[in-house]
Amino acid sequence: MATAxxxxxxxxxxxxxxxxxxxxxxRHPQLGTVAAYRPAQVEPNFDLCSVDGRSALKEYxxxxxxxxxxxxxxxDSTAFKHFTEAAPGFEELMxxxxxxxxxxxxxxxxxxxxxxxxxxxxxxxxxxxTTGAAVRTGPLHHNALKIQLMLxxxxxxxxxxxxxxxxxxxxxxSELARYVTGELAMHLGPMIVNRVSRQLFDRAEIEALRATxxxxxxxxxxxxxxxxxxxxxxxxxxxxxxxAERPWLVEVPQIVLARHDPALLxxxxxxNLATGSPRHG
Amino acid sequence: MGESSALDLxxxxxxxxxxxxxxxxxxxxxxxxxxxxxxxxxxxRKVLVMTIDPARRLAxxxxxxxxxxxxxxxxxxxxxxxxxxxMLDTKRTFDSLIxxxxxxxxxxxxxxxxxxxxxxxxxxxxxxxFMAMEKVYEMAQTSTYDLxxxxxxxxxxxxxxxxxxxxxxxLFEGSFVNLLLQPYRVAGRISFDxxxxxxxxxxxxxxxxxxxDVLADLSDFFLAFAGMSAGFKERSQRVLSMLxxxxxxxxxxxxxxxxxxxxxxxxxxxxxxDGMPIGGVVINRVHQxxxxxxxxxxxxxxxxxxxxxxAPDAKLGGIDLTHRLLAAYRDQLTLAALDRAAxxxxxxxxxxxxxxxxPHFDRDLHSLVxxxxxAACLHxxxxxxxxxxAT
Numbered sequence: 001m002a003t004a005x006x007x008x009x010x011x012x013x014x015x016x017x018x019x020x021x022x023x024x025x026x027r028h029p030q031l032g033t034v035a036a037y038r039p040a041q042v043e044p045n046f047d048l049c050s051v052d053g054r055s056a057l058k059e060y061x062x063x064x065x066x067x068x069x070x071x072x073x074x075x076d077s078t079a080f081k082h083f084t085e086a087a088p089g090f091e092e093l094m095x096x097x098x099x100x101x102x103x104x105x106x107x108x109x110x111x112x113x114x115x116x117x118x119x120x121x122x123x124x125x126x127x128x129x130t131t132g133a134a135v136r137t138g139p140l141h142h143n144a145l146k147i148q149l150m151l152x153x154x155x156x157x158x159x160x161x162x163x164x165x166x167x168x169x170x171x172x173x174s175e176l177a178r179y180v181t182g183e184l185a186m187h188l189g190p191m192i193v194n195r196v197s198r199q200l201f202d203r204a205e206i207e208a209l210r211a212t213x214x215x216x217x218x219x220x221x222x223x224x225x226x227x228x229x230x231x232x233x234x235x236x237x238x239x240x241x242x243x244a245e246r247p248w249l250v251e252v253p254q255i256v257l258a259r260h261d262p263a264l265l266x267x268x269x270x271x272n273l274a275t276g277s278p279r280h281g
Numbered sequence: 282m283g284e285s286s287a288l289d290l291x292x293x294x295x296x297x298x299x300x301x302x303x304x305x306x307x308x309x310x311x312x313x314x315x316x317x318x319x320x321x322x323x324x325x326r327k328v329l330v331m332t333i334d335p336a337r338r339l340a341x342x343x344x345x346x347x348x349x350x351x352x353x354x355x356x357x358x359x360x361x362x363x364x365x366x367x368m369l370d371t372k373r374t375f376d377s378l379i380x381x382x383x384x385x386x387x388x389x390x391x392x393x394x395x396x397x398x399x400x401x402x403x404x405x406x407x408x409x410x411f412m413a414m415e416k417v418y419e420m421a422q423t424s425t426y427d428l429x430x431x432x433x434x435x436x437x438x439x440x441x442x443x444x445x446x447x448x449x450x451x452l453f454e455g456s457f458v459n460l461l462l463q464p465y466r467v468a469g470r471i472s473f474d475x476x477x478x479x480x481x482x483x484x485x486x487x488x489x490x491x492x493x494d495v496l497a498d499l500s501d502f503f504l505a506f507a508g509m510s511a512g513f514k515e516r517s518q519r520v521l522s523m524l525x526x527x528x529x530x531x532x533x534x535x536x537x538x539x540x541x542x543x544x545x546x547x548x549x550x551x552x553x554x555d556g557m558p559i560g561g562v563v564i565n566r567v568h569q570x571x572x573x574x575x576x577x578x579x580x581x582x583x584x585x586x587x588x589x590x591x592a593p594d595a596k597l598g599g600i601d602l603t604h605r606l607l608a609a610y611r612d613q614l615t616l617a618a619l620d621r622a623a624x625x626x627x628x629x630x631x632x633x634x635x636x637x638x639x640p641h642f643d644r645d646l647h648s649l650v651x652x653x654x655x656a657a658c659l660h661x662x663x664x665x666x667x668x669x670x671a672t
Contacts, residue, residue, distance in 0.1 A: 134397055225605070
C-alpha cells in the first residue's frame, strides 16, 4: 500500500520518495529494484531508498564532524557495531532521524515511509518520546525532540493506517488510531481498508439460489457466490463500524489478477486510491 | 515444486515438547499456534500457547478479551487435555531474571532504579525475543506442561529471536562497553570524568554525538549489569541447546504469496545453518480450486439457466445475476490458480520439507469454534483442505 500511495503521489506530479526498511540485497517486492540507502529514481517523480540505523548515523557523523573521514574507523568498528545493534531504540531513532532529513530536504514534496506492522508501529512511533524522556540533555535529546515535533506536526506528517476488512485487523487498526491521536498526539491521514471484497449479490438472490435444485456446475457456482456474499457482508459490517469512528476512510477493493504481477497490482490500487480518497491531498 | 511430503502435525503435537511458530507479519502465525494448541489438547496433552505479540491477537483468536503474563486456562469441555495461553510481559520476565542473577541486593536495586532500565527494558532491541526464549526455557524446566507452543513476533530480516541473545551479549561483552566501564572500575564517576578529559578518542566521538550525560548514564547502566553477564550468557546457551533438541520443532508459517514463500526459503536456510530442527511449513489461507470445481464446469444446463432466471435478480451494479455468478466463480478459480502457481514455484520438495496447506476461510477466525475448525484442517494432512474451505 505504501508503494501505491507513493506512486499515486508521483503520478499526480509531486516529487515523491518511498522509504523502506529492508535487507539491502533484496529486491523491492512491488518495484522489482534493489532499494539502496541513496535514493534512486524508479519512475518519473518517484524515488526509492532503504534506510538503516548505521548508515543514517554514518551520514550524520559525516555532516556533524569536522574532518568526517577521521571517524570512519569508529563507525566501522566491531565495538560500535555491537552497540548499535543492541542499543535500545537506536535503529528506530536513526531511521526516523534520516526521514526527518529527507522531509526537510526541499528535493521532495512528499516522503512516504513504509512502516512496520500495527503493534510494532506503535513502538517505533514512541521511540523519540521515550528517548527524550530517558536522555534529558545533549544532542541525542535535541534530535529526539526534533523528530518528535516533526511527527506531531499536522502540516508535515500524517499517519496512514492500513488494515484488512477483518474483525481482528480492524480492531487493531482502531486501537492504533486511538493511540496515535491520543498518547502520541500525532495526526491521522485516511484509514485505508485494503482488499475489500466487492459485494456481488443481495440476500434474496443468494437464498433463492441456495434453494435451487441445480446441476453440479451450478451448485459449485452457488457455493462460490454464497461464500462471496457472506464475506462481503461481514466486511461491510466491520467497515461500517470503523467508519463510524474514523469517517476519513478509503476502501480499496480486492484486485484479482490472472497472474502474480506486483506492478499491475500497484497500478490497480493507485487507480482506486485516486477515485476513493476525496480528501487525499 | 514437486510433490512435498505431508506434514504430520498431529504427530508433532503428540511427541514434541516445544513447537516454535515463526514467519513474517500477517501470515496467520497466531491462529496456527492456537490451532496447534487445540489439536494437542484434543489429543490429551496439557499445552501452553505463548505469544509476545503486543497486539493481543492470541487473546482475540481464542475469543478472550485479554491475556496476561500468567497462563490462563481456556475453558472447554470438548478437550480431553488442557489448553492454556499467556501473553508474555517482557519487563516482568526481565525483572525476574535480574532477581535471579543479580549478585547482590544492592546491584538488583541499582538496576531497577536505573533510568535506562525503567524506560527501555521493554524496547531494548531483541529483549522481547530473548525474554520469550527465556520463558520457554523456564517453563520447559518444569513438568507443568507437556507441550509449549511459541508464537514468535513477525520476523523481517532473519530469525530475530535466535539472534537476539547473541546481540545482547555482544553488547554487554563488547569493547565499547568495557571502555565505558573502565574508569568506573577504577574509581567511579569522578574517575569517569577525568578519564573522559584525558580522553579516549572513541569516547570523545560518542560524547559529541550523544552528550556527556548519556555517556555517564550508560556507564551506570552497564556497570550494574556487569556482574550478571556471565549468568545471562550461560542461560542463553542452555536455551539455544534446548531449541536444537529433537524434542523441539520449528514450523515455518506463510501465506501462498511469492514474497511470503521466499521468506520461508530464507528462514529455512538460516534455521538449517543453525542446526535447528525444522518440522515443516504451514501455508495458510490457500484458495482451493477443488472446493468449487474447475473452469470446465462453466457449462450450465438448461435447468440451471431456468433456475437462475427464476431467482430474484437485483441487478447489482447493473449486471444481471448470471454474469455476477460467473464473476464470483471466476474470481475463486483465479485465486486458487494463483496460490497453486506460487506454491509450485517453490523448491521445498527437493529439500524434503513437509508441507501442510490450510484452506482460506471465508469468515473471520475469532473464537474457539473457529480455532477448532482450523485445527481440524491440521488434523488430516491430505483431506484437510476441501472440507472446510467455504463456510
